[in-house]
Amino acid sequence: MARDRAPRWRNWAGNQQCAPAAVHEPATEDEVVRIVERAAADGRRVKAFGAGHSFTGAALTDGDLLDLARLSSVRHVDHGTARVTVDAGIPLHRLNDELAAVGLAMPNLGDIDRQSVAGAISTATHGTGIRFGGIATQVVGLRIVTGDGSVLACSPTEESEVWHAARVSVGALGILTSVTLQCVPAFRLHAVEQAERVDALLERLDEEVDGNDHFELFWVPHTGWALTKRNRRTDEHPDPRPTWRALRDDLLYSNVLFGLMCRLGRMRPAAIPRLMRAVPGSGPVEYTDHSHKVFASPRHVRFYEMEYAIPREHAVEALQRVRDHVRRSGLYVSFPVEVRFVAPDDIPLSTAHGRETCYIAVHVYRGMQFHQYFEAVERIMDDYGGRPHWGKLHFQTAETLAPRYPEWERFQAVRRRLDPAGTFANAYLDRVLDPL
Numbered sequence: 541m542a543r544d545r546a547p548r549w550r551n552w553a554g555n556q557q558c559a560p561a562a563v564h565e566p567a568t569e570d571e572v573v574r575i576v577e578r579a580a581a582d583g584r585r586v587k588a589f590g591a592g593h594s595f596t597g598a599a600l601t602d603g604d605l606l607d608l609a610r611l612s613s614v615r616h617v618d619h620g621t622a623r624v625t626v627d628a629g630i631p632l633h634r635l636n637d638e639l640a641a642v643g644l645a646m647p648n649l650g651d652i653d654r655q656s657v658a659g660a661i662s663t664a665t666h667g668t669g670i671r672f673g674g675i676a677t678q679v680v681g682l683r684i685v686t687g688d689g690s691v692l693a694c695s696p697t698e699e700s701e702v703w704h705a706a707r708v709s710v711g712a713l714g715i716l717t718s719v720t721l722q723c724v725p726a727f728r729l730h731a732v733e734q735a736e737r738v739d740a741l742l743e744r745l746d747e748e749v750d751g752n753d754h755f756e757l758f759w760v761p762h763t764g765w766a767l768t769k770r771n772r773r774t775d776e777h778p779d780p781r782p783t784w785r786a787l788r789d790d791l792l793y794s795n796v797l798f799g800l801m802c803r804l805g806r807m808r809p810a811a812i813p814r815l816m817r818a819v820p821g822s823g824p825v826e827y828t829d830h831s832h833k834v835f836a837s838p839r840h841v842r843f844y845e846m847e848y849a850i851p852r853e854h855a856v857e858a859l860q861r862v863r864d865h866v867r868r869s870g871l872y873v874s875f876p877v878e879v880r881f882v883a884p885d886d887i888p889l890s891t892a893h894g895r896e897t898c899y900i901a902v903h904v905y906r907g908m909q910f911h912q913y914f915e916a917v918e919r920i921m922d923d924y925g926g927r928p929h930w931g932k933l934h935f936q937t938a939e940t941l942a943p944r945y946p947e948w949e950r951f952q953a954v955r956r957r958l959d960p961a962g963t964f965a966n967a968y969l970d971r972v973l974d975p976l
């Protein structure tokens with residue numbers, strides 16, 4: 541099914557848009573193959589999108605755009621190995637519910653669950669937890685439609701070089717049609733969320749990172765406070781917050797009131813420091829719930845984001861430099877700076893490749909200027925060999941990125957083999973991976 545003269549496509553944040561020649565909604569792998577074959581024969585480019593939650597132009601095209609919302613079923617559950625094969629377009633929230641129904645779960649998740657599986661792995665989406673990798677590390681098999689319309693089934697034992705690279709591909713290798721994930725038995729998380737003094741926290745940061753299954757902090761700009769989240773994996777029964785408290789914490793405080801503050805701050809930036817002092821004001825929160833209900837929460841306030849992956853050992857110094865910069869520059873920042881930790885992996889384009897990683901993310905409210913702030917933070921992260929999240933804003937190019945990825949050339953070799961004509965290229969890939 542295709543919609544010609546398609547309307548403009550926009551991402552979630554509204555900062556990226558394109559006018560595709562056609563939007564297709566394939567429901568089967570065969571349909572994807574036919575679309576790619578036709579486009580390749582006519583010299584058109586092809587991109588797929590999942591939930592459009594990337595802030596970069598990763599999914600943009602003036603060619604054929606594939607909306608994978610109809611390619612979104614759970615195909616197979618292997619209870620013996622806890623492996624699950626799903627269509628590439630399935631949203632994480634639906635997958636989480638279906639896994640819970642059969643007693644399984646994803647080992648780790650990011651802070652929302654709206655993304656598609658393919659979109660999430662393609663940009664190296666991650667959560668936090670120094671003993672856990674990003675979502676792409678859970679991929680044990682995948683099927684991909686390549687530049688000439690062939691379908692490759694890939695795993696560590698079949699087309700292993702393609703599997704190795706395609707777990708994080710920024711959409712450059714082809715269209716993923718299905719993914720097999722290594723899941724784990726369902727588990728609960730005991731969550732503690734509170735405000736703490738940031739200086740004291742940074743003095744014992746290593747202890748917190750190593751001593752908690754999933755630790756993250758949000759430094760509140762213009763204050764000496766951080767909001768912390770500590771999640772402990774447990775077999776205890778759920779003891780969730782009453783519905784009214786969950787609604788108050790996750791919707792009223794984190795979205796309605798925070799969104800109001802952001803709007804006020806956008807109208808009167810000089811008021812932002814005073815507004816930020818209200819952020820750490822809510823009391824501690826403690827509860828136990830199914831893992832996916834704790835990892836992910838609703839995010840209705842729209843923003844622009846940049847996130848950098850640096851070696852874990854530089855976390856404190858890098859964050860202190862970001863704090864210093866905000867203090868000295870006179871910038872008004874109305875979004876907390878998020879700090880997370882992830883285990884190393886071996887995926888060529890993973891931002892956590894080969895090193896224990898600290899992720900530092902900066903945000904601004906939608907419609908506000910981000911260049912000055914993000915460029916300054918990027919310069920700090922450059923000093924630590926920082927790797928930008930593929931789905932979040934940054935100013936790097938293939939020239940500056942290649943030396944930061946030891947297996948860059950290994951990825952490029954797979955790309956040249958699978959997409960020699962550049963069918964899956966776009967302006968973003970030309971910039972960050974070089975034109976083919």
Ligand SMILES: Cc1cc2nc3c(=O)[nH]c(=O)nc-3n(C[C@H](O)[C@H](O)[C@H](O)COP(=O)(O)OP(=O)(O)OC[C@H]3O[C@@H](n4cnc5c(N)ncnc54)[C@H](O)[C@@H]3O)c2cc1C
Pocket residue numbers: 552553587588589590591592593594595598599600608628629649650651652654655656657658659660661662663664665666667710711712714715716717839929931932
């Ligand atoms: C509110 C919010 C919260 C976020 N939280 C986190 C977080 O906690 N951790 C984190 O790491 N990131 C986070 N992100 C970033 C987000 O996870 C990534 O940008 C992710 O790529 C979005 O998934 P998507 O399904 O929307 O993909 P899209 O943005 O639609 O696409 C991303 C890329 O994947 C490609 N792609 C999509 N489907 C396919 C396919 N089937 N085959 C080949 N290529 C494909 C697209 O072409 C594009 O290049 C967040 C973003 C937002 C807006």
